[in-house]
Amino acid sequence: MNNKNKEIIDAFQFRHACKQFDPTKTVSEEDFNTILEAGRLSPSSFGFEPWKFLVIQNKSLKENLFPVSWGAQNSFNGASHFVILLARKKVDTIYNSEYITKIMSEVQNLPEDVANQRKSAFESFEKNDFNLLESDRTIFDWASKQTYIALANMLTVAAFLQIDSCPIEGFNIEKVEEILKNEGILDTEHFGVSVMASFGYRTKEPHEKTRQPLNSIVQWI
Template sequence: MNNEHQTILDAFQFRHACKHFDATRVIPEKDFLTILEAGRLSPSSFGFEPWKFLVVQSKELKDKLWPIAWGAQNSFQGASHFLIFLARKKPDTIYNSQYVTRIMTEVQKLPQEIADQKRKAFESFQKNDFALLESDRAVFDWACKQTYIAMANMLTTAALLKIDSCPIEGFNRKAVEKLLKEEGILDTERFGVSVMASFGYRAVQPHLKTRQSLASLVQWI
């Protein structure tokens, strides 16, 4: 195994869902910006980037999140940085939305003819291939899946930098969204909360990683 392969696997061995962070250590700005950049550069379906990353620095907001985000409580006591991942809702992710148009024209800079073709393909994908327009929840859940790609890349990037992390689903989504709306942070017509993650440095060594064998997970056909 060459050095590049070992570096990658070492990062995955290092990464674990950190439950006890060292509150005295803060992630250097350049390192955390690299983690955020890994999220920004992550792939998404059709390249439409249906996400937003909230970096929560306010202790007051963390205190308000405490009773409704039980899975984040350990992180609030020591993690250097805490993120809430937002996913876009149907008004932005439906094939004919202004958001989709803006991404194709201003970000992807597609010629009009190509953009029209891509929109038709996206419409067929939403209506026929994945049946995403059957409910608002279906299309929102599809957007949430994209945020997990970004989060996973951020967790791996952190591990490569010897920074610990913890992905978090332990929260009451409705209550968190209500709080963020009341705080003037969240437009609940366009965004919903998908997942959370914390980043910092471990205070204690983790248990040995346990996983099923590759042979039990992979089928060659």
């Protein structure tokens, strides 16, 4: 195995779902900005970036989230940084939305004729290929899938930087959204909570990583 390949595998071996963080250690601003950039630069379907990242630093907000986020409680007690990943709702992700139009014109800088062609292709994708418009939940779950791509890249980049992390689904979505809405943080018309993640430094070494062998999960055709 060459050095580059070994460096990659070592980072994945280092990464684990850290359950106890050292509260005396803080991720540097430069390192955490690199982690956020990994999320920002992540791929998304059609490049529409249906996400937003909330970096939760407010202590009282963490205290409010604590009882309804059982999977995050250890993180609240020691992680350096805590992120809630939001996914956009149908009002933004339907093919003819103001948000999609804005992304194509102001972010992707597409000429009008190209943007119209892409919008038509996206309409067909949503209606015919993935059947995303059958319910609001279906299209929201599709957007949430995109946030997991960003999440994975953030976790991996953290591991390269020797920073520990924990992806978190252990929370009550309805209650977390209610708290964020009441705090004026979450616009529930446009966004819903998808997943959480914490970053910091471990207090002890993890158990040996367990995974199925490669030949159990890969089929060459």
